[in-house]
Amino acid sequence: MTQFDIIVIGAGPAGSAAATWAAKQGRSVALIDKASFPRNKLCGGLFTERSRTYYHEIFGQDVDLAHAVTREEIAFWHEGRELAVLSDIPPLHLTMRLDLDAAMFAHALDAGVEDFTGQAIAELTETAVKLRNGSSLTAAVIIGADGVNSIVAKQLFGKPFDTKTIGFGLEVEVPLSAQDPAEQLLRIDFAAATWGYGWSFPKQGSTTVGVGGLRAPNPDMKDHMQRYMHTLGLPSEAVKIKGHHLPFGDFRPTPGRAHILLAGDAAGLVDPITGEGIAFAMKSGQLAAQAACDALNAYAPHAAIELYKSGLKDMHRNLRIARNLRRIIFAPRWQKAFIGTFRRSGTVRMMYMRLLAGEVEYPELARRVLARLPRYLLNAIRRTP
Ligand SMILES: Cc1cc2nc3c(=O)[nH]c(=O)nc-3n(C[C@H](O)[C@H](O)[C@H](O)COP(=O)(O)OP(=O)(O)OC[C@H]3O[C@@H](n4cnc5c(N)ncnc54)[C@H](O)[C@@H]3O)c2cc1C
Structure with missing residues (x-):
């Protein structure tokens, strides 16, 4: 039985951030992951300036964007029609999670964290983890950063997420040869899925194309994906489409119990409008580690x-x-009004953009958006459950 101050389960952005932050404070930390790094994670890889700030704060250096694509222009579409192309926007970085997560994990090792990656968990109790290779670890605090299907959350609450409110995303990596490089614009399509959207994110050598949204109103998510690929002029036959749950606004008010804390997707910390999760995963990992210390x-x-x-x-x-706010942007009955406002108002477009880029927080956006909506719409939204 090896004793640590803190065990972190999951070495994605939340887990690597938590482990690094605690180790930098002199704590002994075990970092467990069933995967060996580098490993991939289904994700658009959109890395905002908010993420960049958190990354620097937690890992003590700037993120390496050598393999990323940075765009300062974005196109918004709705039902096959271009709504707007915005230029001079705050920079948006399109990263590959294989590289990004490997870099964060390397920072954790540099900080002195003990490496238990590539090892599945056989048994989990309130204070101990037994690995399939037979080793047992104990700690006073356990941080579950094991993603949306968290076994730590399942152990605490009986299930990792609520099937009625969880989100789901589908993605495909389209090789650049299937596309005209000049067409490689960063693009978001409202309503490509019900209560969700579609995205086309340029990368070096490929484009990540996806649709995502709430799972319950989208039993036909695969059809949405095929329609979206058709809209983009991409062949949808014989491409491998992958899916993953996404806690799209599904956060837990109490993320854990006593000395067991949940961070990142395990705590449901994904933005319900933009789908951004990397920044909140890193930040919550840091906050969980600080609370533990x-x-x-x-x-x-x-x-x-x-x-x-x-x-x-x-x-x-x-x-x-x-x-x-998501009700205004995504609910099918209000979406027309939102799209009309988005098309007409440069201020709303820029606010949305700054939100996506992590430059503005929701209280400010809410004030601006609500001030522009007719009163009857506001009352109706308030009455919507
Ligand atoms: C289709 C899609 C597109 C997305 N696009 C974006 C985007 O463009 N930008 C953005 O900011 N966010 C995006 N997100 C959200 C983002 O991917 C997540 O919010 C983020 O990865 C959460 O980080 P995490 O560390 O909490 O979990 P994860 O990144 O999922 O890491 C969890 C880790 O735990 C490990 N693990 C799981 N189970 C166990 C176990 N039993 N034992 C040991 N280890 C375990 C896994 O191997 C993994 O390494 C997207 C999500 C989806 C599904």
Whole structure:
């Protein structure tokens, strides 16, 4: 039995951030992942300036964007019609998760974290983890950063997420040869899925094309994907489409219990409008690690959850406002009004853009959007459950 201060399960953005932050404070940390790194993760890889700021703060250096594509122009479409092309927007970086996550994991190792990647978990209890290779680890605090299908969340709450409210995304990596490089614009298509959208993200050598949204109103997500590929003029036959759940606004008000904390997708921390999750995963990993360290310093590991909840207050407030605003942007009955406003108002377009780029937070956006909506619409939205 090997003893650590903190065990982190999952070495994605949330887990690597948590492990790095705790190790930098002198804590002994075990980082477990069933995968060996580098490993891929189904994701658009859109990395905002918000992500960049968090990355620098947590890992102590700027993210390496040598293999990324950076765009300062974006096109918005709705039902096959171009709504707007915005130029001079805040930079958006299109990364490959294979590289990005490997870099974060390397930072964790540099910080002195002990590597237990490439090893599946055989048994999990409140204070110990037994790996399939027979080794057992114990710790006073456990951080579950094991993604949307979290076994830690399942252990605590009986299931990793709520099937009624969870989101789902489909993606395909289209090789550049299938596309005209000049057409490689960063593009978002409202309504490509119900309560969701479609995206086409240029990368070096390929384009990541996807559709995503709430799972329940989209039993036909694969059809949406095929229609979207057709809209983009891409062949949809014989391409391997992959899917993954996405906690799209599905955050847990209490992400954990006592000395067991959940971070990133395991805590449901994905923006309900933009689908951004990398930034919130890193930030929540850092906050979970800080709460764990503070609780350990006070010899009160069971107090970790209350400290963590208080650290997450601003993020939860933002996501709560975003979930309410989502009704205006995505609900089929209001979407026409939103699209009309988006087409007419340069201010709303720029605000949306700054939101996507991580430059503006939801309270400000809510004030601006709501001020532009007719009163009857506002009342109707308030009445919508
Ligand atoms: C289709 C799609 C597109 C997306 N596009 C974007 C985007 O463009 N930009 C953006 O910001 N976000 C995007 N997201 C969201 C983003 O991918 C997630 O929010 C982010 O990866 C969350 O990071 P995480 O560290 O919490 O979890 P993950 O990145 O999922 O990492 C979890 C880790 O835990 C490990 N693990 C899982 N189970 C176990 C286990 N039992 N034992 C040990 N280890 C385990 C996994 O191997 C993995 O390494 C997208 C998501 C989807 C599905």
